[in-house]
Amino acid sequence: MQRLGSMIHQLARYRSQWEGLMRAAATNEAPLEPLKTALQRLVETENFGVNPGNLRMFTYAPPELASSPGLVVVLHGCTQNAAGYDLGSGWSVLAERYGFVVLFPEQRETNNPKRCFNWFQTGDTERDRGEVASIREMVEIAIRKHGIDRDRVFVTGLSAGGAMTAAMLATYPEVFAGGAIIAGLPYRCATSVSEAFECMFQGQTRPAGEWGDLVRQASRHRGPWPKVSVWHGSADATVKPINAGEIIKQWTDVHGLSTSASRSETVDGYPRRVWVNDAGEDVIEEYIISGMAHGTPLATGNDENHYGVAGPFLIEVGISSSYHIAKFWGLTGSIVSQHKPSLRAESLADGQARTRQEDRRGRGKDVPSPIPNVGGVIVRALKAAGLMR
Template sequence: MMPGAVSSRERPDVPSRLTAVPDFGPNPGGLRMYKYVPKKPNKSLVVVMHGCTQTAASYDLGAGWSTLADRYGFLLVFPEQTEANNPKTCFNWFREHDATRGQGEAASIRQMIRKMAEDHAVDPKQIFVTGLSAGGAMTAVMLATYPEVFAAGAIVAGLPYKSATGMRQALESMFRVKVREPKEWGDLVRAASPHRGPWPRVSVWHGGADTVVKPKNAEELLKQWTDVHGLSTRPDRTETVDGYPRHVWTDAKGRDVIESYIIPLMAHGAPVAGGDDDTSYGVPGEYLIEVGISSSYHIARFFGLTQTRRTIVNPFAGERPAPRVEAQRVESPRVAPAADAAVPPPRGRAADPPRPRPGVQKFVEDTIKRALDAAGLNKRR
């Protein structure tokens, strides 16, 4: 399927507000481009990347990004992976070619930003990036390889830049976690581009019960970016936001440059919050977990995009939710199993992730088996 074509994975029960951009210039990574332009947009741009098995439209619905754009006026661009590149439509954050400045998927995403800047007069100091799971790991790639492009980024259930340079390493990093000293992590970012600062601000989100991308990956991400910013690994303050701890690192001027949220008992996915108030966004579904805090809203706030509020009607109100994957609420003592990994399953497996059978032990066994099966998979062309 050619980039820009309608995805065969789009489901009729997932409404889309996004516009395809079939021709956006050089596309060495073979990705699709979608955008969302609210009425009377301002000049800020957020790049949003979905997780495995998701589409741009399903992640937009679940995370609430276009609703946020309507309320606060910023532009959105959604890169979308293709099955030709990756059978489970994961961004290939773990492949050297796709995770290097000027090459592959990273270069395609950079070109999408150029296209948006040309078409919508984007402020070059107001460009941001975020993503979930494989999209979160690809967010780390973009922050490292194009740090001069982004004012800030948010990594949800992702991994550090260069935690893997191949499929086997990716699985090891996800399940066992690659541990390095802060300087070693920071040096990998500094070697990824000729840029020498200032560096993007970074927000890190992770589920405390994530069995797909272990929560310790969030610790390694924080080690990487605190070193890049020349900060201690210990946060400067901790506060409570919507019932959850937020750890904050500040620079010499007192600005919040790094933040982290670890959501206890939450499995693999992005936190969403149902409701009608100004801080509630999202629809529970595939890797989109109702826990009473909207990661998208608080990420937009961290980016500095929520100062000017507009009155809107939620365009997704009453829409049928995306397929659920045993979304887990925090108040329950049971830990919900995650449904998919940030890497593809063996070739020939169905496009939708298998639902875990009852019982945590069985789920763990199935997860390990999928990981071992996937270790020998080669990228399809």
């Protein structure tokens, strides 16, 4: 009983810290509600196929695609939705300018009350199971519908979406040519709620070989491996920056590289480290954004390489992570649209309310997830923290 009491106390402390950070971000960042968005740009595909994770599927395909178009899967963070994260990150605007397709899986509140992807649940992060299987199914649908080049499929995400990006790269490495993990965590850093909190707020240190083994054990794939871009704020109090270093250890080991970078440089005022393979290809990059809290780095405005709109967890720091990630993947080689597309007007607040209303109506069948039998008080605490369905 003493151990149970200690566990409850620790989880309550983590929950309080988590909710405080969520409130602070919503208060301190410029609100997105007054801004205009292109919610109409995203098209939902209902009943898209096998969906064990009970997720929603949204896509944007620009009017004109590049030859051999690419596909970028974009995973939002906790408390966000597909349309809001698209507006903030600028991915559909990038897609229209460079002629690729974007796919936005969206979490349901019935799966996670904070709309976090369940990156810490083994049933959602093992190949052909749960949420990763649903996202893989969406990718296949998008590839077939839009004539996507299978060698140009990528995935990125923020926070819980970043951790789920790591899961997609580990469980389906043959599907993705590259991934970008923003304020995320290494694959299999956590396989329980308590471990999830510990990884976020403290970090977990392991030898590179152990991290790499977790990826190698996730599938039968033995290479080639996806390129990986890692972004993290040095002042992130929600997901500690130590996680960026552990992600680097995991993927340098998978690629058979030293943890020491091949070269270092400065991009838009921030340090960039690069790892190069034996073929001379840049296969891993890392940006640590000095002074930035938890969120996606943005450079907003009308300049050539500026994309997105600042808001909660979408932070103006003078560098567009979305643009530089797309460039790292080779998606910015040729411009399809000579002018940056304008977004049609609808408030994000209206769109988020509409999404929540549709979520409560439960498009498709909401599949309940089993709750561990660890006592009602623990279950209620974890649900309230958004870390259990």
